[in-house]
Amino acid sequence: xxxxxxxxxxxxxxxxxxxxxxxxxxxxxxxxxxxxxxxxxxxxxxxxxxxxxxxxxxxxxxxxxxxxxxxxxxxxxxxxxxxxxxxxxxxxxxxxxxxxxxxxxxxxxxxxxxxxxxxxxxxxxxxxxxxxxxxxxxxxxxxxxxxxxxxxxxxxxxxxxxxxxxxxxxxxxxxxxxxxxxxxxxxxxxxxxxxxxxxxxxxxxxxxxxxxxxxxxxxxxxxxxxxxxxxxxxxxxxxxxxxxxxxxxxxxxxxxxxxxxxxxxxxxxxxxxxxxxxxxxxxxxxxxxxxxxxxxxxxxxxxxxxxxxxxxxxxxxxxxxxxxxxxxxxxxxxxxxxxxxxxxxxxxxxxxxxxxxxxxxxxxxxxxxxxxxxxxxxxxxxxxxxxxxxxxxxxxxxxxxxxxxxxxxxxxxxxxxxxxxxxxxxxxxxxxxxxxxxxxxxxxxxxxxxxxxxxxxxxxxxxxxxxxxxxxxxxxxxxxxxxxxxxxxxxxxxxxxxxxxxxxxxxxxxxxxxxxxxxxxxxxxxxxxxxxxxxxxxxxxxxxxxxxxxxxxxxxxxxxxxxxxxxxxxxxxxxxxxxxxxxxxxxxxxxxxxxxxxxxxxxxxxxxxxxxxxxxxxxxxxxxxxxxxxxxxxxxxxxxxxxxxxxxxxxxxxxxxxxxxxxxxxxxxxxxxx
Amino acid sequence: xxxxxxxxxxxxxxxxxxxxxxxxxxxxxxxxxxxxxxxxxxxxxxxxxxxxxxxxxxxxxxxxxxxxxxxxxxxxxxxxxxxxxxxxxxxxxxxxxxxxxxxxxxxxxxxxxxxxxxxxxxxxxxxxx
Numbered sequence: 103x104x105x106x107x108x109x110x111x112x113x114x115x116x117x118x119x120x121x122x123x124x125x126x127x128x129x130x131x132x133x134x135x136x137x138x139x140x141x142x143x144x145x146x147x148x149x150x151x152x153x154x155x156x157x158x159x160x161x162x163x164x165x166x167x168x169x170x171x172x173x174x175x176x177x178x179x180x181x182x183x184x185x186x187x188x189x190x191x192x193x194x195x196x197x198x199x200x201x202x203x204x205x206x207x208x209x210x211x212x213x214x215x216x217x218x219x220x221x222x223x224x225x226x227x228x229x230x231x232x233x234x235x236x237x238x239x240x241x242x243x244x245x246x247x248x249x250x251x252x253x254x255x256x257x258x259x260x261x262x263x264x265x266x267x268x269x270x271x272x273x274x275x276x277x278x279x280x281x282x283x284x285x286x287x288x289x290x291x292x293x294x295x296x297x298x299x300x301x302x303x304x305x306x307x308x309x310x311x312x313x314x315x316x317x318x319x320x321x322x323x324x325x326x327x328x329x330x331x332x333x334x335x336x337x338x339x340x341x342x343x344x345x346x347x348x349x350x351x352x353x354x355x356x357x358x359x360x361x362x363x364x365x366x367x368x369x370x371x372x373x374x375x376x377x378x379x380x381x382x383x384x385x386x387x388x389x390x391x392x393x394x395x396x397x398x399x400x401x402x403x404x405x406x407x408x409x410x411x412x413x414x415x416x417x418x419x420x421x422x423x424x425x426x427x428x429x430x431x432x433x434x435x436x437x438x439x440x441x442x443x444x445x446x447x448x449x450x451x452x453x454x455x456x457x458x459x460x461x462x463x464x465x466x467x468x469x470x471x472x473x474x475x476x477x478x479x480x481x482x483x484x485x486x487x488x489x490x491x492x493x494x495x496x497x498x499x500x501x502x503x504x505x506x507x508x509x510x511x512x513x514x515x516x517x518x519x520x521x522x523x524x525x526x527x528x529x530x531x532x533x534x535x536x537x538x539x540x541x542x543x544x545x546x547x548x549x550x551x552x553x554x555x556x557x558x559x560x561x562x563x564x565x566x567x568x569x570x571x572x573x574x575x576x577x578x579x580x581x582x583x584x585x586x587x588x589x590x591x592x593x594x595x596x597x598x599x600x601x602x603x604x605x606x607x608x609x610x611x612x613x614x615x616x617x618x619x620x621x622x623x624x625x626x627x628x629x630x631x632x633x634x635x636x637x638x639x640x641x642x643x644x645x646x647x648x649x650x651x652x653x654x655x656x657x658x659x660x661x662x663x664x665x666x667x668x669x670x671x672x673x674x675x676x677x678x679x680x681x682x683x684x685x686x687x688x689x690x691x692x693x694x695x696x697x698x699x700x701x702x703x704x705x706x707x708x709x710x711x712x713x714x715x716x717x718x719x720x721x722x723x724x725x726x727x728x729x730x731x732x733x734x735x736x737x738x739x740x741x742x743x744x745x746x747x748x749x750x751x752x753x754x755x756x757x758x759x760x761x762x763x764x765x766x767x768x769x770x771x772x773x774x775x776x
Numbered sequence: 777x778x779x780x781x782x783x784x785x786x787x788x789x790x791x792x793x794x795x796x797x798x799x800x801x802x803x804x805x806x807x808x809x810x811x812x813x814x815x816x817x818x819x820x821x822x823x824x825x826x827x828x829x830x831x832x833x834x835x836x837x838x839x840x841x842x843x844x845x846x847x848x849x850x851x852x853x854x855x856x857x858x859x860x861x862x863x864x865x866x867x868x869x870x871x872x873x874x875x876x877x878x879x880x881x882x883x884x885x886x887x888x889x890x891x892x893x894x895x896x897x898x899x900x901x902x903x904x905x
Contacts, residue, residue, distance in 0.1 A: 207796075208796075211792075211793050211796070215793070715809055715820075715823075715824060716809045716810045716811060716816075716820060717807065717808060717809050717810075718795070718799050718803065718808065718809075718810050719799060719803035719804070719808055722799075750792055751792065751795055751810045751812055752812070753810075754816075
């Protein structure tokens with residue numbers, strides 16, 4: 103071919119030389135070639151058309167599959183979260199009842215496991231959302247400190263538990279008012295910090311922020327989470343950001359997790375126009391670093407919003423007594439929500455589906471409606487739309503209450519005319535915060551059965567009406583702590599433990615001429631008596647406090663006598679109230695026999711061989727026996743620590759503690775140990 | 777030894793809650809001992825060989841399979857009967873477990889009464905030998 107071309111060129115150059123025949127020959131050959139090629143090209147084009155069609159079809163199929171996958175996920179998300187809600191809600195409620203130590207331990211572990219399961223589920227759902235292209239980034243004004251606060255709250259508990267320091271390095275030059283997706287930023291930081299804490303045995307975790315670039319409309323920030331942990335090799339770093347893989351397969355069994363956290367973080371960072379990388383050396387710790395871009399936040403708006411954030415029990419009073427319509431078809435979820443809300447002092451009516459809700463709001467005037475989304479007969483969207491059609495209800499706050507976490511659903515809820523969204527499983531603090539935002543603040547009468555209900559609850563538990571406590575107004579006491587019954591019983595127990603002998607103690611301080619101690623003692627008694635509703639004691643202690651403060655002791659013996667006459671019946675009443683269930687609370691056992699040191703030593707020596715052989719059953723039994731006596735505070739503290747380690751089957755740690763305790767007792771002289 | 781209640785059972789598991797449950801369902805019937813990881817389990821077995829070992833597989837450090845292989849290499853422990861108790865439910869893992877000579881392979885989450893029954897059955901067989 104090439105040679106013929108060359109010949110052609112030569113021929114053309116020598117065209118005068120008359121070898122026309124040869125030229126024609128060449129042209130014919132070339133033409134034939136051309137035809138062949140055209141034919142072939144046609145074939146190829148046809149083929150590729152067909153292939154393209156196939157590709158389009160395939161694409162359509164893939165898109166449909168992705169769509170049905172994400173719909174499936176939306177449904178699954180709901181299906182998974184509904185029972186999770188029941189598990190977490192019920193455990194939460196059960197933990198508020200009177201429980202034996204054992205029951206409390208089991209339930210706490212159940213709750214912890216459910217929480218971590220929910221975390222895993224959320225990871226997997228997030229990841230799938232990203233895969234399905236359904237992850238949307240918000241662009242909202244926020245205060246950077248709020249994000250860091252949240253990270254700090256969540257991480258510092260874990261860090262503290264294992265003795266790690268958590269440090270924030272946030273120079274003042276970092277802009278605080280930002281615009282972007284604060285939740286996702288928090289999610290990335292929490293994820294990286296959680297990893298850092300998980301893989302660091304000792305030392306510290308530092309979260310550092312730097313300002314990289316500042317333009318008229320954008321800030322670029324760089325975040326780094328440094329740890330002093332096990333570090334990573336180059337190969338491990340290479341694998342880090344791949345889905346479903348961890349630095350090394352033994353990681354899963356050692357540290358748990360889905361291995362999705364970093365993949366999710368990477369994708370989220372990319373959606374914030376940033377990138378993420380790791381700097382590390384095995385044994386020396388790692389730094390996970392990422393950049394992200396944010397808009398300039400509106401300072402005024404953020405400041406206004408953050409002033410109404412955070413919820414305290416005081417604020418709750420301004421909405422307590424509000425009448426709330428709960429629209430929910432699932433009976434268990436009804437019960438969970440109803441009890442949480444009633445315990446918090448709201449009046450609750452229930453509608454079982456959207457249609458009932460439409461009737462209910464016409465019949466009764468509500469301060470707020472909490473509306474489930476997926477319900478039979480009429481769903482939450484329909485119901486809201488129907489309610490909103492009546493101009494009378496245009497300002498009625500309607501909150502979506504849904505297990506579904508898909509952004510789509512939240513948008514649909516807004517579109518249907520709902521004001522806000524409360525997540526299921528119900529997070530009590532979150533729910534209260536949202537209620538504070540939407541229920542009109544005004545003084546309302548507290549529900550009649552609010553206190554009665556609490557009394558009834560304690561009846562059920564203990565078979566005695568708490569109301570019978572002499573010298574104590576339970577209603578008053580409960581109202582001072584917004585009806586938190588568990589806390590109240592704790593307070594009563596502590597009161598009994600700490601103040602039984604207080605009149606004598608004040609007298610002793612006076613005898614020793616330690617007026618400031620005496621004043622403090624009277625002051626403390628006054629305060630605690632007030633918070634449990636023991637008004638007589640409160641007043642009498644206040645009188646003692648004020649004369650001691652004035653150093654005017656002329657009437658002190660009369661005042662102390664009158665204090666004693668108020669305090670004695672209160673103490674006796676508490677002692678005789680099985681309602682306080684004192685025996686289930688080891689820290690508060692007050693009517694236990696005093697333990698003898700030689701008996702304790704015998705117990706501990708009996709414990710030693712079992713502990714050496716890691717036999718939990720007899721160990722736990724002996725610890726229970728020890729708990730049936732009252733020991734001096736310093737001993738109780740050591741016994742508790744020992745008990746904790748035995749409970750966690752950490753015999754290697756418990757054994758030296760036990761030996762230490764035995765020798766401590768041998769040198770014990772009673773009272774102070776020096 | 778003819779009495780079941782004198783049987784020594786060693787539970788090896790790194791999860792506190794699992795041990796809690798096993799101590800609760802087996803602790804009254806047998807002399808129960810506990811190890812939280814493979815190394816601790818080996819130490820305990822060498823010191824006082826149990827009649828039966830309930831062995832978790834996924835543990836930090838030495839896993840259940842490794843513990844088992846190690847036991848086989850030591851003459852005094854090679855014959856101790858063991859049962860795997862694991863969340864690994866792949867047939868591959870179960871086959872491996874049984875090939876290593878396990879009496880049984882119980883999958884987690886387990887039914888406590890089922891564990892009670894199986895442990896009793898195995899210990900009875902062991903006593904008869």
